[in-house]
Amino acid sequence: MVDMHQYWIVVLGIGLGTFLIRFSFILIIDKITLPETVQRMLRFIPASVMPALVVPAVLLHKNGVATFAGWDRILAALIAVLVAWKTRSILATIGSGMVSLWILKTMI
Template sequence: MNYSTLEIWFIIVGLGVGTFLLRFSFLGMIGNRDLPPWVLRHLRYTAVAVLPALVAPLVLWPAATGGALDLPRLMAAVATLGLGYFTGNVIVAITGGAGTLYLLLFLLG
């Protein structure tokens, strides 16, 4: 599709306004109010729900291999999960997973 310059700028401004309104609905309108305990309880699990959803496609269908599952990425995910579970330290888990990934990519090619 060919868009004119005016259409492209209209799309950019529209997306910017939409993003602002979404963020303002949480930060601007209720930013200085106390939230009910049930909302705070649910918000605690946001990162736990979002991060696996972001990482799982990179492990199961990596673009680097054309979507085929490969051993280095799978083992790096297992190492990251194991280190995170046993140490309870996010930095150790991420570093160990990254180290496992790069070591296996180096060894297996």
């Protein structure tokens, strides 16, 4: 069994280390000017991260097993894509996807 005092020292140390690493980038990025090409590339990060998070949730079912998750998820994802295309709002996209999935789960 691990001593709780030692456990909390390790947890707080790891948390502090994580905070300092992330905060250092905020401090550094404020003091330097990134080249235009880097700024252009960084604009595509949200557009590439969102599908990487959403597609496995839509297509995979339980415990990451590659099985068909159901038409309700596919249809909710298509509704969210249409809302994203029309509104260009991430909040509206996520909200419409969640609400449509809840409605479809109760109907199907």
